[in-house]
Amino acid sequence: MKIPRVCEHCSKPFEAKTVTTRFCSLSCANKAGKERKKLEKEQKEKETLLNKYSDKIAEVQTREFISVAEAKVMFGISKDTLHRLIKRGMVTSVNLGVRLTRVKRLDLEALFTSVEIPSKKEEKAKPNFEVGNCYTITEISEKFNADPSTIYHIIKRNKIPTKKVGSFVYVPKVEIDKIFANT
Ligand SMILES: [Zn+2]
Known part of the structure; x- marks a missing residue:
């Protein structure tokens, strides 16, 4: 059986042997698998971070100046990006000491959409069948x-x-x- 398809990784047309074949070669399948795993891992890390900080974020949202770590969580930006923005004068910062840079929350809010905090899932009580x-x-x-x-x-x-x-x-x-x- 030969089915004309397009590889989901390299977009090259190829003839698939089954209807479920998604990649032109083993190499493409492997690469796509690795990419997917990497994305999943990143997504998981992001969620973990958000869950860990969800209580804190509410408090942070009321403060004028926030730490680099807090900005990272609230706006999903990297430390490097943040420092670049500070350097360019796009974000106001104060330096309270080594590793104690504080950045103006409103400046960041003007530049980025703050990430949505996942609401803690209400766990549905399991029905009691005793x-x-x-x-x-x-x-x-x-x-x-x-x-x-x-x-x-x-x-x-x-x-x-x-x-x-x-x-x-x-x-x-x-x-x-x-x-x-x-x-
Ligand atoms: Zn391919």
């Missing part, structure tokens, strides 16, 4: 005097997690109590 914490459909039906078909409808509509064990369907009590408390 027996004492669950109702069966019959129990819900009896307790809240509701028809099983209505209950299934409510479960579906509210995307309530359920667990099926044999012929029983278990539903977390908290979820059901919450819904029937509002009716």
